[in-house]
Structures are given as structure tokens and as C-alpha cells.
Amino acid sequence: MISDRDKSTDICVSGFLGDVIISVRSYILSGKNQLVIVMKGKALNKPTPLNLANHAYWNLGGQNSGNILTEVVQIFGSQIIAVDNKLIPTGKFVYVKGTTYNFLKPQSIGSRINHLAETKGYDINYVLDVEKQKKKKLAATVQDKKSG
Structure with a gap:
């Protein structure tokens, strides 16, 4: 600790x-x-x-394994918080369905990243889908094909 x-x-x-x-x-x-x-x-x-x-960045493939674009992500959040042109959150919740930010089903990070030319990546906050109970719930999964 x-x-x-x-x-x-x-x-x-x-x-x-x-x-x-x-x-x-x-x-x-x-x-x-x-x-x-x-x-x-x-x-x-x-x-x-x-x-x-926390802004820690992880590469599950390990050091010197290349970029993270092939890592598969699933995020249990059906909304994001919209941002302005300086990437400052506006407070407005926007549904991810039909957008580049939709990771409700597992897919690689690089599968649609080219659509994010303005932000050069996924620099947003997801609104997690939680139940009214206050118990811990899985927020996301990430898997690297080589390391598991």
C-alpha cells in the first residue's frame, strides 16, 4: 500500500x-x-x-509490445458526458448507441479510432450503467489477444 x-x-x-x-x-x-x-x-x-x-495508462501486452489498438474493450456504460472543443465536460449525457464511443459489446480499441480525428482518441467520461443498489458492479473489461 x-x-x-x-x-x-x-x-x-x-x-x-x-x-x-x-x-x-x-x-x-x-x-x-x-x-x-x-x-x-x-x-x-x-x-x-x-x-x-486516475489517468493511468495500461498496455496489457506488456512493455515494448506495440500499441493498444488491438486490445478488446467492453464498457458497461450506455452514455458518455459530452465535451466541448477543449474536451471540457459539458454535463450533458449522450447515448453511445450508433456512435464511435459504443463499446457495449466487446471490440478492439482501434476498430473506429480513425473517426476521432478531432480528439485523437477516446478522451471522454463514460456514464456507467448501475442499478439503484449500492454494490460494486463490473465497469469494463479489457483483453489483449496475446497475453490474455
């Missing part, structure tokens, strides 16, 4: 509506081959939207 201390930020630095304290409490590798990242954020003096994300 790795931990980090709380980091605070202000409106001038990060564009939040008010002061925010953000922390990454821990990175945990579980016995079930899961990476668990515990992140927390709190608005200190004004309500502010906050979307904590």
Missing part, C-alpha cells in the same frame, strides 16, 4: 468554484488482482463540482 498526504488547491490554480482539499489516501493491490485507489475531495467554502479520476 502506498499513501499520500492531503493536497489543497484554490480557485486560482485549478478552476474550482471555491477552495478544495483533495487526497489520494492509498493505492492497494488486492489478492484478487485488483488495483484499488482511494481518493477523496471536499469543497471547503463553496459547493463545487468535483470529478476525481
Whole structure:
């Protein structure tokens, strides 16, 4: 387990509506081959939207195995959050059916990536399909044909 201390930020630095304290409490590798990242954020003096994300990039084929375009992805999210021309989320939910972002059925990352010339890739947020129960549910799968 790795931990980090709380980091605070202000409106001038990060564009939040008010002061925010953000922390990454821990990175945990579980016995079930899961990476668990515990992140927390709190608005200190004004309500502010906050979307904590980790931007780790994985190549399941391993180091020096080439690009990830043949890796097969399935994402259990029937909507994405639309973005503006600077890739900033607008808050509008858009259904993926009939779009380049539809990974409801397994397919390779590279199968339609050429349709994303403006963004040069999949740089968006998916809205996961979840039930009203608050239990964990599979969000996505990724498989590399060579490594499994």
C-alpha cells in the first residue's frame, strides 16, 4: 500500500468554484488482482463540482509490445458526458448507441479510432450503467489477444 498526504488547491490554480482539499489516501493491490485507489475531495467554502479520476495508462501486452489498438474493450456504460472543443465536460449525457464511443459489446480499441480525428482518441467520461443498489458492479473489461 502506498499513501499520500492531503493536497489543497484554490480557485486560482485549478478552476474550482471555491477552495478544495483533495487526497489520494492509498493505492492497494488486492489478492484478487485488483488495483484499488482511494481518493477523496471536499469543497471547503463553496459547493463545487468535483470529478476525481486516475489517468493511468495500461498496455496489457506488456512493455515494448506495440500499441493498444488491438486490445478488446467492453464498457458497461450506455452514455458518455459530452465535451466541448477543449474536451471540457459539458454535463450533458449522450447515448453511445450508433456512435464511435459504443463499446457495449466487446471490440478492439482501434476498430473506429480513425473517426476521432478531432480528439485523437477516446478522451471522454463514460456514464456507467448501475442499478439503484449500492454494490460494486463490473465497469469494463479489457483483453489483449496475446497475453490474455
